[in-house]
Amino acid sequence: MSVTRRVSAAARRWWPQGCAVVLGLCAGLLYTALTDRVYTAQAYVVVVADAPSSIEQTTKFAQAFTKIATQPAIVAAALRPGLAAHTVGELQRTVRVSGSPDAPMISLAASAPDAAQAATQANALAQSLITYAGARATDTGVRIANLSQAVAPEEPSGPDPLINLTVGAAAGLLLGGLFYLVTPPTRPGRDKSATRDEPAARARERSRKRPVGA
Numbered sequence: 001m002s003v004t005r006r007v008s009a010a011a012r013r014w015w016p017q018g019c020a021v022v023l024g025l026c027a028g029l030l031y032t033a034l035t036d037r038v039y040t041a042q043a044y045v046v047v048v049a050d051a052p053s054s055i056e057q058t059t060k061f062a063q064a065f066t067k068i069a070t071q072p073a074i075v076a077a078a079l080r081p082g083l084a085a086h087t088v089g090e091l092q093r094t095v096r097v098s099g100s101p102d103a104p105m106i107s108l109a110a111s112a113p114d115a116a117q118a119a120t121q122a123n124a125l126a127q128s129l130i131t132y133a134g135a136r137a138t139d140t141g142v143r144i145a146n147l148s149q150a151v152a153p154e155e156p157s158g159p160d161p162l163i164n165l166t167v168g169a170a171a172g173l174l175l176g177g178l179f180y181l182v183t184p185p186t187r188p189g190r191d192k193s194a195t196r197d198e199p200a201a202r203a204r205e206r207s208r209k210r211p212v213g214a
Helices: 003-034 055-068 072-078 088-094 115-135 161-182 192-209
Strands: 039-049 095-099 105-112 142-148
Touching: 003 161, 039 055, 039 115, 055 095, 055 105, 055 142, 072 088, 072 115, 088 095, 088 105, 088 115, 095 115, 105 115, 115 142
Parallel strands: none
Antiparallel strands: 039 105, 039 142, 095 105
């Protein structure tokens, strides 16, 4: 079989899967173009002790404050005019709080359609957590200090075109595979007429090889 015929046979066999991958890539591009941009800004605070203390103790307090940073009372105190989030629930859905396992540091990340609003929300929640810890410093013996304020990011954090294209291509590949499971492609080989003639051809071959007079 010539190279041209082989390429043509492969194209006829695999064109549904190729089309499915192309459609998946187009869907990823369309999703990226239609999805609103999201910006994420991060603020950092650190737990400090009023009296000499070990880093293990302040780290444990940092982990405790990390768990309660998105409680309604703290989030409500962070709400103010000008924020992209107008309710406690909206602000809770747009912030992520994480702590370090070996340092008394807390990261507060906030997302918003506008870069400046994302930074404002992260700083507002950080200040609310600082105020909350300061009001209880007499009982806990620790306070929270501002380590780094959030700044407006220059680039959006989402949507990610590469991820969307990868997901779209993978979905197309999966659909193409399902298509072949339902309708398996015809395997190249001898045609049916040749297959039907095989028994007769083998019989003629045996008769030619049979000794004369047998």
